Amino acid sequence: MTAFAPVAEAAKDEHGITAFNLTHLAYQGRLGDEGVPGYGVFVAGIQSGRITAEDLIEAAIDAGRLSAASLEDARFVRSVEQNLDRMVDHGQ
Structure with missing residues (x-):
């Protein structure tokens, strides 16, 4: 797995x-039950626009990992x- 520096690491949910943790949880497939696929399918979804930041945040809210x-x-x-942009740029 390729490592890269997080962007805006200071932005945290309550x-x-x-944001870095959230995107990597999703990449690892930990939001699959909420409809967010992991690994290559996740990256492809970002690239195609099928997965957006809002989609990811909503899935994490549904999973009880983030507040509304x-x-x-x-x-x-x-x-x-x-x-998400950095993940795609780095071919994660």
Whole structure:
């Protein structure tokens, strides 16, 4: 697995989950029960636009990993978007 520096690591949900943590949980398939596929299918979904930051945050809210307020936190949403972009840029 390729490692890369997190973007906007300071943006955290009130549960303490960062945007970086969230994108990697999803990549590892830990939001599969909420409809977010893992690994290569996850990256392909980001590339095609089928998976967005909002989709990922909503899935994590449904899984009880994030608070509903996370979706309204523009800084957190932007950080998730940046981490998704970096994941695709690095061929994760």
